[in-house]
Amino acid sequence: MRAGFIILTLLSTPALAAGDQELLQEQCGSCHSLSGPAPDSAQAYRDRKGPDLGYAGIKYRAEWLEQWLQKPIRNRPAGMFYGKHIKTGPKGDVVDEASLKPHPKLDAAAARAATNALMALKEGAERVKAGDYKTGTISLSMGEMLFDKFRGCLACHQVEPGYGGVSGPEVYTIGKRLQADYLVSFMRNPKIWEPKTIMPARKLKDRDLQKFVHYFNALAAEDFQ
Ligand code: HEC
Numbered sequence: 001m002r003a004g005f006i007i008l009t010l011l012s013t014p015a016l017a018a019g020d021q022e023l024l025q026e027q028c029g030s031c032h033s034l035s036g037p038a039p040d041s042a043q044a045y046r047d048r049k050g051p052d053l054g055y056a057g058i059k060y061r062a063e064w065l066e067q068w069l070q071k072p073i074r075n076r077p078a079g080m081f082y083g084k085h086i087k088t089g090p091k092g093d094v095v096d097e098a099s100l101k102p103h104p105k106l107d108a109a110a111a112r113a114a115t116n117a118l119m120a121l122k123e124g125a126e127r128v129k130a131g132d133y134k135t136g137t138i139s140l141s142m143g144e145m146l147f148d149k150f151r152g153c154l155a156c157h158q159v160e161p162g163y164g165g166v167s168g169p170e171v172y173t174i175g176k177r178l179q180a181d182y183l184v185s186f187m188r189n190p191k192i193w194e195p196k197t198i199m200p201a202r203k204l205k206d207r208d209l210q211k212f213v214h215y216f217n218a219l220a221a222e223d224f225q
């Protein structure tokens with residue numbers, strides 16, 4: 001019995017990988033593109049239901065994915081496209097929470113299977129240079145000065161819950177959520193990843209790109225959330 005069980009387990013490993021891709025297609029494909037290309041018109045960008053996952057394996061950290069899929073907490077305070085989830089209140093525009101639906105949740109086994117399948121998706125890997133990010137540090141106050149005062153990023157990104165703009169993903173979990181070399185590539189040229197993104201291409205200096213990632217790491221260490 002026992003020997004038979006072990007053989008079965010060994011045999012089932014490669015088959016499981018193919019099955020996991022099917023699981024992604026069935027349970028996630030209705031909202032997420034799993035193979036690109038990114039939306040190439042403003043309309044398609046606004047109507048997209050979830051972030052593209054075709055390059056999940058070069059973008060996300062596996063540990064984060066596995067945990068988040070079991071306990072998803074919104075990273076984009078105003079949903080996928082803020083224009084669809086903002087209403088005007090007495091004090092100006094606010095996020096219309098009632099228009100945002102909770103993300104589907106997976107159990108531990110499904111989250112692990114989905115994570116393995118997602119980490120195998122590496123479309124556009126040539127845009128990321130391994131080792132582009134060089135480890136370093138920056139103080140929270142210097143980081144915030146650069147992010148807010150000098151570069152105006154705070155207008156669209158929250159640096160702690162409730163502080164900052166809502167049209168982009170929050171940046172206080174990025175240090176745990178995303179891979180550093182991907183971040184450098186994305187900030188250097190957001191349009192190669194998202195041709196229709198509302199994030200301005202600012203031709204940031206390499207020194208600043210590095211400092212931003214140091215800053216995201218410092219924020220992540222604060223454990224907001
Ligand atoms: C009903 C639509 C829908 C389905 C189905 C769905 N998602 Fe999502 N997903 C979203 C939306 C909308 C967001 C963006 C909200 C946010 O930032 O939290 C999102 C965000 C994510 C993120 C975080 C992205 C980031 O960059 O922060 C991951 C990872 C993810 N989904 C994976 C999955 C997986 C895996 C499945 C299938 C098991 C799935 N999703 C099914 C709509 C969906």
Ligand code: HEC
Nearest residue numbers: 151152153155156167168169183194197198199200202212
């Ligand atoms: C006008 C709004 C806007 C401004 C200003 C802006 N961003 Fe963004 N940013 C976005 C949006 C929106 C996204 C998500 C990509 C998309 O869906 O288009 C994003 C994505 C990102 C990401 C990837 C995060 C993720 O979770 O995928 C990083 C890193 C980032 N921005 C850094 C910056 C930095 C650094 C600055 C300042 C130099 C900046 N942003 C300025 C809107 C903005």
